Amino acid sequence: MSDDRLTTSDExxxxxxxxxxxxxxxxxxxxxxxxxxxxxxxSPDAELARLVESMSGxxxxxxxxxxxxxxxxxxxxxxxxxxxxxxxxxxxGQLVPPQPARVQVExxxxxxxxxxxxxxxxxxxxxxxxxxxxxxxxxxxxxxPICTEWTIL
Amino acid sequence: MRSGSAVRFLSMSDDDAxxxxxxxxxxxxxxxxxxxxxxxxxxxxxxxxxxxDEADVADVSQATWLRLVENLDKLRDPxxxxxxxxxxxxxxxxxxxxxxxxxxxxxxxRSEPIDESQPEPWQRLVAEETDAELWHAYRKLPIRCQxxxxxxxxxxxxxxxxxxxxxxxxxxxxxxxxARCLATLRALLSQPAPQRRT
Numbered sequence: 001m002s003d004d005r006l007t008t009s010d011e012x013x014x015x016x017x018x019x020x021x022x023x024x025x026x027x028x029x030x031x032x033x034x035x036x037x038x039x040x041x042x043s044p045d046a047e048l049a050r051l052v053e054s055m056s057g058x059x060x061x062x063x064x065x066x067x068x069x070x071x072x073x074x075x076x077x078x079x080x081x082x083x084x085x086x087x088x089x090x091x092x093g094q095l096v097p098p099q100p101a102r103v104q105v106e107x108x109x110x111x112x113x114x115x116x117x118x119x120x121x122x123x124x125x126x127x128x129x130x131x132x133x134x135x136x137x138x139x140x141x142x143x144x145p146i147c148t149e150w151t152i153l
Numbered sequence: 154m155r156s157g158s159a160v161r162f163l164s165m166s167d168d169d170a171x172x173x174x175x176x177x178x179x180x181x182x183x184x185x186x187x188x189x190x191x192x193x194x195x196x197x198x199x200x201x202x203x204x205x206d207e208a209d210v211a212d213v214s215q216a217t218w219l220r221l222v223e224n225l226d227k228l229r230d231p232x233x234x235x236x237x238x239x240x241x242x243x244x245x246x247x248x249x250x251x252x253x254x255x256x257x258x259x260x261x262x263r264s265e266p267i268d269e270s271q272p273e274p275w276q277r278l279v280a281e282e283t284d285a286e287l288w289h290a291y292r293k294l295p296i297r298c299q300x301x302x303x304x305x306x307x308x309x310x311x312x313x314x315x316x317x318x319x320x321x322x323x324x325x326x327x328x329x330x331x332a333r334c335l336a337t338l339r340a341l342l343s344q345p346a347p348q349r350r351t
Contacts, residue, residue, distance in 0.1 A: 010335050017291065017338075018306035020284055025303070027197045031214050035193050038218040039177070039185040048223060056252045067252060108215060133216040150219035152212050152249055 034108065041108065046137070046147040049073035054151075071136070071148040078136060078146075082153055089129040089153055095122030095138065102139040105129055129153065167232030174231035189218070192238050195304075199242040199319045202300050209249055217242040235312075239304075239319035290341035298334035305331060 049071035056067050071078040080093040095101055095118055103124045104115035109132055118124040118138075136148045170191070176184035193214075200213040220241050221234070228237060291299065297320075304316040305327070317324040 010332075013335060013338065014302070014306055016284075016287055017302060020288055020291070021303055021306055022194075024288075025194060025198050025201070027193045028211075031197055031211050032189065032193050034211065034215045035189045035196070035218040036186055038215065038222050039182060041219060042180075042222050042225070044178075044226065048227075054248065108219065132212050133219055135219075147223070150216050150223060152216050152245060152252075 037108065041106070043145070043147060046145045047073050047075075047143075049076070049078055049138075049146050049148045051149045051151055067153075069151065073146050075143065076138070076140070076146060078138060078148060080136070085127075087131070088127075089131060091126040091129055091136075091153075093118070093124045093126075093136070095124075098122030099140060101141070104137045104139075105134055106137055107132060107134045109133075170234050171230075171232035174225060174228060174234050178225035188221075188234070192235055195235060195315065195319070196238050196242045198303055199239050200246050202303075202319075203246040203250060205246060205249065213242055213245045213249060216245045220245075233314060235315040236318035239315050240321075243319055243321060286342065290338055290344075293341050294334060294337055298330075298337060301327070301330055302334055302338070 050073075051069060052072045053070040054067065055069075056065075065084050067082045069080050069082065071080075076099075077096040078093060079096060080091050083090045083092065091105065093103065095103075098121045099118070100120055101118045101122070101124075102115060103118050103126070104113050105126050106113055107130060110130060114126060114129070116124050116126055131153055133150050134153045135150050138146045140146070170188075173184045173188050173191075177188060196214050196217050197210070200210045200217070205213065217238060221238060224237075228234060230237075291302070294302070300320060301316065304319050305312055313324050313327050316327055322330075
């Protein structure tokens, strides 16, 4: 910062602007509360499945507004298609390699957690998910829970 | 002796931020709330820099904080958590825009230049005459200048890394850009006051 040090008058101007913008950009209480509450979703023991691919509106494939998301952990890949149904979302998924599992969708805005069982081919469907931040939690027969990264659906 | 700036914009060192991240990773709820207190406005401001409605801005903010929760023990440089949050909020906002088919380029995702015929929603907040003049001048700045200054006033000291992450520009460009934006702002302030709507 040595070659662009602020003059005193520049600094005063920035401080005045800072006071002004502190009021204009004040964070709504609900937004702050949601940030604080995020901590309750800490799950240090779960394995994280990273989002490795996101394709929106694969119109040439589907002709609709579906999104294709691919999450990858060491032992498993979770592929999901997110399909808008009116103002809700349907999640159709596939575990690779195919295997039975308990699959739940978690959303910070929702009190209850919706879950389903993937069939022997690793397929599952979750209906009636609200748009917004969400993650899937997969519990496999022989390992701990695997959480997808939080993603805005 | 300078007054005001150091009080209003208490700066947190990288060490402090890194300690909070490590404490929060170990289950310290108070450390988490201290991180939120410190960076909630940064995350919110970055999210607001895109053409998103209030509900989407809230989603981007929440998703950014949830991403930090899941990465608390995985950050390569916990001391740079501010820059990490700014980058993550920016990515979440851009991803949300892409999903809406509004494939963005930086020029078009920023908030639009002010329409002088519209009443300004912030006007009630800037009641004092000098503030009103400053606000009026600020809103006449190019959008990139508004965004840059908005991010730089968080912490006059040491916030370049965060602002560079939030704007996705080289850190070396910020000093010259800031000087240019402040000069423009000063020039706008010295112009005759515009006609007031009262």
